Amino acid sequence: MALADSLVSEIQDLLDAGHSKSKTADILGLNHKQVIRVMDKYSLEIYTPFDSDYLPEAKQEIDEFYAEDLLEKLCDIAFDDLRVNISECLEEEFESVGGYINQKYGSIFKYLDKNGKSALSECIYASCGNCGVEYNLTKYQRKNGRLYGLVLSECNKCRSERIKYYYQTNPDAFKRVQHTRRARPNSLPHDITLDELRISKEAFNNSCVLTGSTNTQLDHVIPIAIGHGGSTYGNMVPLRPDLNHSKNDSNIFEWFEANRQRFELPQERFDNLIDWLASAKAMTVEDYRDYVYWCHANPRNIDESEAI
Ligand SMILES: [Zn+2]
Structure with a gap:
């Protein structure tokens, strides 16, 4: 059974607006597995804010011990000064350390977690890839797919503004959400499968x-x-x-x-x-x-x- 083209494009629109798969399913009144199936079938993609050529190379020429040293230095400064900017600290090694961290840990958040240094996320700052304002790591989404090594896609403020803008320019999508919000259940949902x-x-x-x-x-x-x-x-x-x-x-x-x-x-x-x-x-x-x-x-x- 072929899905209506309009539904497929609605799903893509919502993903483009930065919604997760389950939020997209919520808004459209679908089960999140239906959304995943549609994404697979029509090769839909989750929104990513950068062109792939902006991402750090998968293979970066940097020695593992050197990269770990630089990261440790970054954390030491964060600990001592309670504030360090990633790109200022790493300077010309920013891209290569980013590629390294991307491959080995997935993101700066996971590097910190793995080394028991999650608390430093309040002291490590990065510039938003969109507005350029410097925020500490807690002001960015932790989610996979939004982070590439040390490159932080957009701050939470830019993210919410982008989503707000999407709803202003797509009134139908906004109506759907309002409808979902108005629907007050007189009993709690018990719909876990x-x-x-x-x-x-x-x-x-x-x-x-x-x-x-x-x-x-x-x-x-x-x-x-x-x-x-x-x-x-x-x-x-x-x-x-x-x-x-x-x-x-x-x-x-x-x-x-x-x-x-x-x-x-x-x-x-x-x-x-x-x-x-x-x-x-x-x-x-x-x-x-x-x-x-x-x-x-x-x-x-x-x-x-x-x-x-
Ligand atoms: Zn921003």
């Missing part, structure tokens, strides 16, 4: 998201009891039963801060979890955090007996 459940567990090796224990229960990250969240993809993760019980109806961010020492929970696992939850909901980590706090600040009474 078995496939999505499997994906959610496999993302964490079928073990507890915070401890790696294989003894797990499914936790609703945003609790059903506060009238938000529901049993949806991106709101259900495997958690050790005692942690699930302890967390109960709490805000996951507050609960983690209050209990991380008691249960000896590693920050890195928590950060990975939040990254995953945010991207499953097609949000930035900051937006996801705001959303969770908003849900807890605005509890709703939902008649769960009506939920299917």
Whole structure:
């Protein structure tokens, strides 16, 4: 069965506007797997802001130890001065170190994660590839496909302005989103599929998201009891039963801060979890955090007996 051309081009438009696959599916009222199938079949592509010839060469002539030294120097300066600009620090080695980091780690974020230096992302600055303004790394999207080694595509501000501009110039797309937002369910959605459940567990090796224990229960990250969240993809993760019980109806961010020492929970696992939850909901980590706090600040009474 051939898909209507208009639907294929709508999907491409939304991807061009910078939406993720799952957000695109949400807006069009499709399942995200349908979007993936259409993308495969029609060779649609996720928006990338640079021409491929701008990317660092796959093979760069730089010695591994030299590249690691330069990166360590960058981190040392960031640690000492609390501020370092990547391109100013690396100067003529910027491209070659970028190519190296791209190949070995995927992105500067992953380099920092792997070396236990994620906290330095607040001190390492880069110029936005679009507006040229210097921001620290926390003001960029962490997502794969938007970062090439050290080249940061666009700051979050440029990203949101680009999406806003897209909706201003594509009124039909905007109507669709408004419609989606107006639709207030009188019961929480419980539409996670078995496939999505499997994906959610496999993302964490079928073990507890915070401890790696294989003894797990499914936790609703945003609790059903506060009238938000529901049993949806991106709101259900495997958690050790005692942690699930302890967390109960709490805000996951507050609960983690209050209990991380008691249960000896590693920050890195928590950060990975939040990254995953945010991207499953097609949000930035900051937006996801705001959303969770908003849900807890605005509890709703939902008649769960009506939920299917
Ligand atoms: Zn920018």
